[in-house]
Amino acid sequence: MTELASPQARVPLKEREQVPPEIGALYEALLETRGVVPNMFKALANVPPLALGIAALLKPLMAEGALPVRYKELIAARVAWLNDCDYCVTAHRRLALQQGATEEQLASLLAPGRNAFETGPFTEKEKAGFRYAGLLHGSGNAIDEPAFAAVSLHFGLEEITELTAVAAAFEMFPRFNLALQIPVTPTPEAE
Secondary structure (H helix, E strand, O other): OOOOOOOOOOOOOOOHHHOOHHHHHHHHHHHHHHOOOOHHHHHHOOOHHHHHHHHHHHHHHOOOOOOOHHHHHHHHHHHHHHOOOHHHHHHHHHHHHHOOOOHHHHHHHOOOOOOHHHHOOOOHHHHHHHHHHHHHHHOHHHOOHHHHHHHHOOOOHHHHHHHHHHHHHHHHHHHHHHHOOOOOOOOHHHO
């Protein structure tokens, strides 16, 4: 017998009592760091090794590194917006604010118009990264020599590697959430 999906999602969103111990431990870690278990992870829990693998990828990807976490969350929010993924925009908007981004930055980054961020409260370096992520959104082939040279004016090789990894990863997550119709995770305050 197949388990029914939630009324909105195309796959079941597994609650704590429905998951094996290793996923339960992941849920506890997510609750501790985010205050909520994201619905994406509740969907991924249908395949426990996949949920654990995605969590293992995200830990170093979104940690402080060559790029600050705040900027990584802004990149994730921007890519989510480019993919028209309300689930992802909501999640990364909230996380970006938690990491020190401002409402004004997010309003500029998520405003109608493909490049509204160009007049927003960002450094030239940050704008260069948003342009790069926008090109990558179109295709990896869009990062030609002139595009790589342009981003290299502002970012070192470690930073470019992280920027590329964050932007590319957050192309996948909107597709996953949109295809499976994962509902926006309620904020901890709303639960």
